Amino acid sequence: MSEAALYSPFVAIALAAVATYASRAAGAFLSGKIGTESAVIDWITCVTYALLAGLVVRMIWMPVGALSTTPDWMRFTAAATGLAVFIVARKSVGLGVLSGTLTLIALTWNAF
């Protein structure tokens, strides 16, 4: 982790917005010109999946901010509960997220 951010959050937000709109605009431009099954789009999808999987693991295992004050096992237990409910409830993302967050509330309730 480097020293405090060297740029204002507004700059980061604005650049992120431009980087995001670029994909939407490129999509508008390309619609009808390329198929959705092209190798380039497959590659972009794979890079995104790997990147976000890395981010998700990091946010659960090594979070920043207030969440970093909670013990690892609480976050792992909450994530595992969410995952278990998700599987049992036939891939219900809503129920999985609800049970996982409720588990974290229950675990941290008396700890803080």
Add this chain to the structure above:
Amino acid sequence: MLHCTMRSLFKSSLNMSHTAPTDKPCTFATPRAAFWGGAREAAGVPMMVMGASFVGFGSMIHDLDWSVWHAVFSTLSTWALPGQIAMAEMAYTGAPLMALVLAVFFINARLLPLAVSLLPHVRRPGVATWKYYAVVMLIAATSWVGTMRRLPDLHQDQRLHYLTGYGLALYLNMPLATVIGFYIAGQVPLPITLALVFLNPLYFMLLFLFDLHNAAKVLSLIFGAVLGPLLYQIAPDWSLIATGLVGGTAAWWIGRSAWGRHVQDTWLKRETGHE
């Protein structure tokens, strides 16, 4: 209504696998009605699920000690959550701007195929090009899933209105969800704030595990989950973008290889046309 039924019959006769027509009216009286119809259909489960994740984003921004204006500005200008969360995380940990922009670009590049596959349904002659460049701002995973299955059943001149109504209803409510999340984070007991922040990674984790029928995607998830924390120890600033590029490219390459195809055919369900 008669016209609507005939269209359905016509479609089913063309495509045997066409699912039963929905009981909802499959067409609207006017383009204006299509706009409001779209907004009404968005204002239910889609808005709740999406709203919950933006509440989480608002809480996260509060947790990082940014202002509510940062949170609202990000939601209005980007309106694509995984990228917004990566942006906030990376800016907070002081990642280089170039790494941040690249990471957000790759994360939100999924909008490109979404737009490419959705827009042909709303395109029609005589509509100004700028309208397409405006309406893509309303394309996100939630609005794509919600409108994609309805658009083919609508009149050609109602589709753009329907999509605009659906997307705008979601778009205009997310800054509200963001603000609610931001202020909830300061007012409720700490465990609830923590849970709202925790909601984001949990939501994305489950969203990814929802569809595991593609060998390359599964490999991408595994490589990313392993490389993410590992590279973070070595080069924190560039770890996310490196995780994506290395893990994703390797997974994509293996997925295309003979072995990858073998695994796809043997262990995972054969992919059928569209995911």
